[in-house]
Amino acid sequence: MAKYVIMDMKKVPIKTSGLIHVEPPELSFKVVAELDKKMEKGAEKDPLLQQEFQAQAKEILDQTVKMIEQKCKVFDKLFDDMIKKGASVNDVKKQLTGLNKAISEDMKVANKAAELGVQKAWQNLQGKKKEWKKFKIKVAASIVGTLAGLGASIAAMATSPFSGGAGAVVGIAGLIKSGISLAKDINKLAIGIDTANTQLERNLKFVEATAKKKGLYTANEVGAGILNEFIGIAQPSIKSVQDAADTIKAKYAQMIVKMHELSKVLNKILAQQDKLKKEFLSEAAKKLKKYPIKDTGTQQKKIEAGLDDALSDNYKKVQSQIDKVQDMYGDARKWANTIKDLMKRVAQVELKDSKGLKVFREALKLASAATGVLDGNSIATTAKDLGLGLGESLGGYAYDKITSKALDGTVFDAA
Template sequence: MVKHVVMDIKNLDIKVSGLEMVDPPKLSFKVVIELDKKMEKGADKDPLLQQEFQAAARDVLDQTKETIEKKCKIFDKLFVQMVNKGASEKEMQKQLKGLNDAIKNDVKVAEKGAELAAAKAWSDLQKKRKEWSKFKIKIGVSIVGTLAGLAVSIAAMATSPFSGGAGAAFAIIGFIKSGVSLAQDVGKLAINIDQSKAILVKNLAVVEKAASNPALNATNEASAAVFQEFLGVSQPSVKTVEDAADTLKAKYAQMIVKMHDLSKTLAKILKEQDKLKKEFLTEVGNKLKKHPVKDKKAQLVMISKALDTALAKNYAAVQSAIDKIQAMYGAARKWADNIKDLMKRVKALTIKDPKALKVFREALKFAALGLSPIDGNSIATGVKDLALGVGGAAGGYVYDKLTSKALDGTVFDAA
């Protein structure tokens, strides 16, 4: 018997387009036919013999390549999903072994298939060349495949779930709760200021009327006259006026401080939102460096835009709240002049100098006792709307939901 090499291909690349993670194996394919010595010279002179065997071997080789390529594509998608879901190295290794076991089985099937294909080719040739019908051949097929691998190391690709910006998201929700609480406080203070103003104005009207009586030459006499007139009733007096004035000043000061705190808290939300975005995209960038996806920049741009879209409504709600509190603060600051005027009238009631008292009484004739422009109800209604707007944004900062929207349709989409 004389050996005749039909095909001997070494390290044939299995090329598959679109793979992101799988590094396909290489195949070495050898087919050897052992011919009877009596037909060796005839075989060399007959190209048909070699062509038939080569064609049969090529068909098996092509089928084997196609089968392995399909498996590589299937496993490639699986690996991408596993990486994006934070699969462990052990899980990745298990699946990689599964791919290689499947390829080894395909190689065994191909060896047997090539042997059968060559045998059939010989049978067909014998029918065409009757003089070969008495000869026998021996067919040897050897297919060796390397192991499939991954584009980068399993350790590098087996990533943990995203956490970049999670701390900022948690802080934002805390600031939102604080902002809602501050807004409620501002609303309550505004109502208290409104009530204190009304009490003060009413008390001033009564006490100033009594103090304008020429028969009374001192504040204590004015107070006494008021007490006598309203004996047995919670009557207006210099003391009630001063108490109402103190309450009004204290509540106003508290409200201004609360407004400042609310404004600063809302600004912190936007600052933390920028921090959230920066930290999240930094983590995305780091994971993309390890990811086998080809166009990393496009993925980063896609995720950045999606994150902006996911944050847009939240940003708008918080910015709207900032605009509202600034407008309300401006309106409330205008109350200051009116409150100062009221405080001057209160202070005037404590004048004990007869000359000054006379001047005061003359001034009362021209005092404007109408309602002041202080409108606590307007502020209270405004901050209620503000609180609802900011509070409604809290759900938009839930980290898992936010990042899921940002990663939707990208290589990190775990859906």
């Protein structure tokens, strides 16, 4: 088999008259037939065969060009309407992707049509020349093109709504919600510590006082167990002291972890705010490049100053909450030694043998029952205030408010 090139055209232009926004693609159109070697030389010298093949290929090419031109006109009108209505760049680009997909489908159809069309032309020629009836041909078409684009003349796109940093605002809202939840957890844990501490003080004093009286210490433990088991009334005992101490220790460990998590969340909010600013200013710079003014630098500085002003209060509020967490954490860490000593003391409140009981009673004379340094209510109040403060800061991150303040007095001011 020998290859015979029917048509090979590169960068076939699409008519651009009347197009405002669309930069049409360029097509490359190639159709090749594989001929039997016995008819190769005859084909090259036969004007009828060449004419039939080329006419068929050109017809397919013209139809394809016409379809693509029509689609470009339809989408150009669509883009113009979208831009005038303030559509975002991303929305327009989505439609541009749709145009390129449609053009790609047209080229696939044209490939098949060219192959079938040349085959049909060959069958017609076989009817005119009997010596060609015993020969077969194989046709391969290759129609490809560049992607359609948006023209540089779309300065009106610069007036479309801003979206830079909008994702960061959504992220901030999620972080604030997470921060409020952590503040609530800390509040509950602190209240739980305060309640357990009150119970521990009362029970510890009772158990230690009982231990000082000969003959009552063991009896109290037995009596407390019976009351709780069969009557359901809790009486101060070694177990109630240990339970309260274990509660304080466990809730304290959880509270410290929650404070660390809250601190990280608050710092992430500030990082997202920086991301918001960066993305917003980047979009402003891109829009200004398309905008028909010379002094874009002054406009960019105005936007940056307005954006800083819009975000400054938010930054201060979040930083204030970070300071509160640090103070709250510092206060809570002061409890560590107290709880450590408390656990040692609770470990001593055990049922002693007759010889060890005397030593234990003597030790109690020197022991202090004060656990008041564990002020859970103080931490709980701070956590509650912190959560409320975070909730109030959410309103400051409304994207439309930030945008309005950042663009006030600039060429993008909607007022």
